[in-house]
Amino acid sequence: MPLKEIRGQRFLWLAIVLMVFMAPGLKTQANLHGESNLNQASTWEFGLRFDLFNRGTKWDQTTSTLKALNLMAEARGKNLGGTVDLNLFAGLGSTDLNGVVFSQLPITLDYQAGRITGLVVGLGADWPLIYASDFRLGLTADFMTWIGFNKKFAIEGFVFPGEAKAEPDWAQASGGIFAAYEGYENVEPFFDITVSALWGTFNMTENIQDLSGEEEKKIKGSGLLSISLGCHLKLTEKLYLTPVARFYPASKFGLAGSLGLYYAF
Amino acid sequence: MIEPEKRKNKNRLAAVLALLVFLVLVLWPARVELSAQKKKIDKRTVTIYDKNQKKFTPARNRSKLEPRDVARLIKVIDYIPTRGSGEKYSRDKVLVKLKPELTTQSVDHVFKAYQAKSYHLIPKINIYVVRLEEGVSVEDTLSALQNNPDIVYAGPDYKLHLCTTPNDQLFHYQYALSNPGGVLLIPGSPTGKPQADIKATGAWDYGKGDPNVLIAVIDSGIDYTHPDLAAKVIDHGKDFVNDDDDAYDDGWHGTHVAGIIAAQANNSEGIAGVAWNCRLLPVKVISASGEGDYSDLIDALVWAADYTKDGARVGVINMSIGGTEPDQFLEEALRYAYNKGIVLVAASGNDGTQEVYYPAAYDNYCLAVGATDYNDRIADFSNYGPEVDVAAPGVEIISTIPVAVTEPGYLPYLFASGTSMAAPHVAGLAALIKSAKPWLGASDIMKLIKYSPDDVEATGRDDYTGYGRINAKRAMAPYVLK
Numbered sequence: 001m002p003l004k005e006i007r008g009q010r011f012l013w014l015a016i017v018l019m020v021f022m023a024p025g026l027k028t029q030a031n032l033h034g035e036s037n038l039n040q041a042s043t044w045e046f047g048l049r050f051d052l053f054n055r056g057t058k059w060d061q062t063t064s065t066l067k068a069l070n071l072m073a074e075a076r077g078k079n080l081g082g083t084v085d086l087n088l089f090a091g092l093g094s095t096d097l098n099g100v101v102f103s104q105l106p107i108t109l110d111y112q113a114g115r116i117t118g119l120v121v122g123l124g125a126d127w128p129l130i131y132a133s134d135f136r137l138g139l140t141a142d143f144m145t146w147i148g149f150n151k152k153f154a155i156e157g158f159v160f161p162g163e164a165k166a167e168p169d170w171a172q173a174s175g176g177i178f179a180a181y182e183g184y185e186n187v188e189p190f191f192d193i194t195v196s197a198l199w200g201t202f203n204m205t206e207n208i209q210d211l212s213g214e215e216e217k218k219i220k221g222s223g224l225l226s227i228s229l230g231c232h233l234k235l236t237e238k239l240y241l242t243p244v245a246r247f248y249p250a251s252k253f254g255l256a257g258s259l260g261l262y263y264a265f
Numbered sequence: 266m267i268e269p270e271k272r273k274n275k276n277r278l279a280a281v282l283a284l285l286v287f288l289v290l291v292l293w294p295a296r297v298e299l300s301a302q303k304k305k306i307d308k309r310t311v312t313i314y315d316k317n318q319k320k321f322t323p324a325r326n327r328s329k330l331e332p333r334d335v336a337r338l339i340k341v342i343d344y345i346p347t348r349g350s351g352e353k354y355s356r357d358k359v360l361v362k363l364k365p366e367l368t369t370q371s372v373d374h375v376f377k378a379y380q381a382k383s384y385h386l387i388p389k390i391n392i393y394v395v396r397l398e399e400g401v402s403v404e405d406t407l408s409a410l411q412n413n414p415d416i417v418y419a420g421p422d423y424k425l426h427l428c429t430t431p432n433d434q435l436f437h438y439q440y441a442l443s444n445p446g447g448v449l450l451i452p453g454s455p456t457g458k459p460q461a462d463i464k465a466t467g468a469w470d471y472g473k474g475d476p477n478v479l480i481a482v483i484d485s486g487i488d489y490t491h492p493d494l495a496a497k498v499i500d501h502g503k504d505f506v507n508d509d510d511d512a513y514d515d516g517w518h519g520t521h522v523a524g525i526i527a528a529q530a531n532n533s534e535g536i537a538g539v540a541w542n543c544r545l546l547p548v549k550v551i552s553a554s555g556e557g558d559y560s561d562l563i564d565a566l567v568w569a570a571d572y573t574k575d576g577a578r579v580g581v582i583n584m585s586i587g588g589t590e591p592d593q594f595l596e597e598a599l600r601y602a603y604n605k606g607i608v609l610v611a612a613s614g615n616d617g618t619q620e621v622y623y624p625a626a627y628d629n630y631c632l633a634v635g636a637t638d639y640n641d642r643i644a645d646f647s648n649y650g651p652e653v654d655v656a657a658p659g660v661e662i663i664s665t666i667p668v669a670v671t672e673p674g675y676l677p678y679l680f681a682s683g684t685s686m687a688a689p690h691v692a693g694l695a696a697l698i699k700s701a702k703p704w705l706g707a708s709d710i711m712k713l714i715k716y717s718p719d720d721v722e723a724t725g726r727d728d729y730t731g732y733g734r735i736n737a738k739r740a741m742a743p744y745v746l747k
Binding site: 054056063064065067099101103104106107108109110111112113153155157158159160164166208209210211213254 | 709739740742743745747
């Protein structure tokens, strides 16, 4: 898939995510919830989040597993406009794409070099629709993209020393419903069920003297449905901890987890 | 946390729950479907240009192979190895080493948790071979196993396969393809250096050629009735000497060259060609008397470049012929074929002098090939110069000869030496690459062949072997980035 198209897809997802929880949110939420929530002040929390990511992927006719580790700074806005919880994050991540074979190049390259570091950015939002008893239910959506830094490798054993350059990236977008329980004082457990798509590209170029080639592999996540379980733990008046586990049932052992520590202002 | 909301919201709660149930019902079958999809020579034989007569003339030197030797060989070579599915590892098994303190019951629990269908222990080294349920992904299982603290190591069950070696009776005479070293089964029984060969068996693991990739042999013709060639020759070709459509070899040289390139492999008889599955197009420009004209070669180049039949087209042209004179018309014909994406390969000549023959010397369009021996030494007859690109074995090379010229009691094969015998090894490799990667142009294939050899002479490029003796495996095999 051309890079342009990938980027187009990302913008589309971003637009969908934003539209889902921003545009209709303000009015509906206000109607449902009366003025009580609007009267609550918006708050911001800042912190660090660590993500572990393990998900089945497909490229060409082959399956493999994408493994990622991300460390990000995150800002969480609560009750923004009385309607929406928004989180923005950015940081560094490393992704392991071992097993991808670039057979269209003059010299076929089999990538087994492990992790590549890159930049992670994304945003997410929860849009509560219903408050019933101690439960809060609504829509959730998030988008994350990882852009790998170029990694160069020496190609040895040929008449001239060669070089290969790897440039991977991927993005993941999820949208679905969530439920949170607000009945406890210091803990708010929650779960969500989302449709989660992962797509990306792995671009490889090789050069040996004047022999060169470039190949791009399309990578797709193998499961669509994901289920997350987590909780917001209030450690002190200002300090919050949020562990989350995510499962991809269609990907058998596809799983992800995150741990975030936040300070509220 | 937020206060509970009014009763009217309970209806909304019911609606969301209904939506949730709906989503599960819709998405669950999709998950099940996805799961189901998962289951799833100083003996000179090169044709030379006679300046006085302005003709091509192939010299000849024949040695005979006695049937007795063949009978002995049949007993030695008795299997047909295969590459198998091409998978790197088994799709339904993993290998696991558990911590030694685990009880048998614990082991059973661990493996059941990972959907093991069955397992058995390799004693002494405490490694389990775990067979997975159908549809369970090896990659996912390994990812999960590697996170289990009870597991020391878990890895895939890699595929083991024999190097692709054909079962042809005379394959062990073909040191050029796979040199075992020691005393070689060739005339004079010289001692060879192990692996002084083109690594053909290693290359065949990654591709054996495409029948729709043709190698045009511009030479004295081909005996298309030869048992080791009959199935490999696309048609009777073109005879530019007699101006007809029957390029039968009334000498022996072209048939010998053709056999090196693409003799039928793995047919339990004769030899194996380098381009195992590719086919041959005979083009005759050398007469029965061993002479030829530049005009016929020029005509032949253009004809071969345009040849197509049932989806097959020429990808490589081998010219184990040459003359000492440059010629702009010849160069133009070479350019024509090259611009059509055809890889042109030619012998450097057999005078042992610093004079690379034409067309080999046309460096922009043609790979010029020198000859090495069974010890990776340059053959003393091999012409040299800056135009030489690569080298290949060309000393005592066994190949096919026309049945009609075979003496009674002998097999239609002979040993011959020359850069004529070296060039077809390179042409065969070019055809394998063209088959595996048809999108590559002639220029890229030429570079790949030039940049992947073993440096067997002076360090770096030299005028004798060019960039070195070709290494077909290096040119064909994936390079692992680590």
